Amino acid sequence: MGNMKNLKKGQFYIFVAILLSAISFSMLKGSTVLAKPHSFEDIRANYIQESEFVLNNAIYQEQNPFEQFDHFTKNFQKFAREKNINFEVVYMLLYQDTIKIVNYLSVPVTVNITGTEEKLFPNEGTFIDKVAALKISFEGLENTYKFAPDEPVQLKLLIITEER
Structure with missing residues (x-):
């Protein structure tokens, strides 16, 4: 029973890490795509x-x-x-x-x-x-x-x- 609880807890942490990485990546990608236009x-x-x-x-x-x-x-x-x-x-x-x-x-x-x-x-x-x-x-x-x-x-x- 304890082993199953630790497995679900580990899956939850992996899911949160992937979600935070995706959010961080999308914010970072948006800021690097915009280049300063030549005036x-x-x-x-x-x-x-x-x-x-x-x-x-x-x-x-x-x-x-x-x-x-x-x-x-x-x-x-x-x-x-x-x-x-x-x-x-x-x-x-x-x-x-x-x-x-x-x-x-x-x-x-x-x-x-x-x-x-x-x-x-x-x-x-x-x-x-x-x-x-x-x-x-x-x-x-x-x-x-x-x-x-x-x-x-x-x-x-x-x-x-x-x-x-």
């Missing part, structure tokens, strides 16, 4: 930081920095979309005596260089000779970007991001 500010900061690495690497490996940076920007936009972030950018990349301007906004932009205007539609780019400054305008907004005369590599960015 648009994180995405923007990451793009700026990685841009420097991409340009330095392209120059060091004697690759075309214009092509490498464009490839990087397209891949970065895909990455941002996967994080549900709309990442749009206009970049102006000066390398040696040439500036490449590329519009990855969803709207056209106007590039003004000392009175001469050129419209760039989405996903379009152009090359210009090095200038001291240029203006980019779109949807009533205008930004001026200045290039230092003694730096052979410079990157200027106009970034628009928003969470979807």
Whole structure:
């Protein structure tokens, strides 16, 4: 009789241990599944930081920095979309005596260089000779970007991001 009582008591303790383990596991599992989403500010900061690495690497490996940076920007936009972030950018990349301007906004932009205007539609780019400054305008907004005369590599960015 005592042996049967000890057996039931042991089964009860095993059942309680399994039940407590299951409850603990379900609470722990729920907290680890939720990952912090990337914010648009994180995405923007990451793009700026990685841009420097991409340009330095392209120059060091004697690759075309214009092509490498464009490839990087397209891949970065895909990455941002996967994080549900709309990442749009206009970049102006000066390398040696040439500036490449590329519009990855969803709207056209106007590039003004000392009175001469050129419209760039989405996903379009152009090359210009090095200038001291240029203006980019779109949807009533205008930004001026200045290039230092003694730096052979410079990157200027106009970034628009928003969470979807």
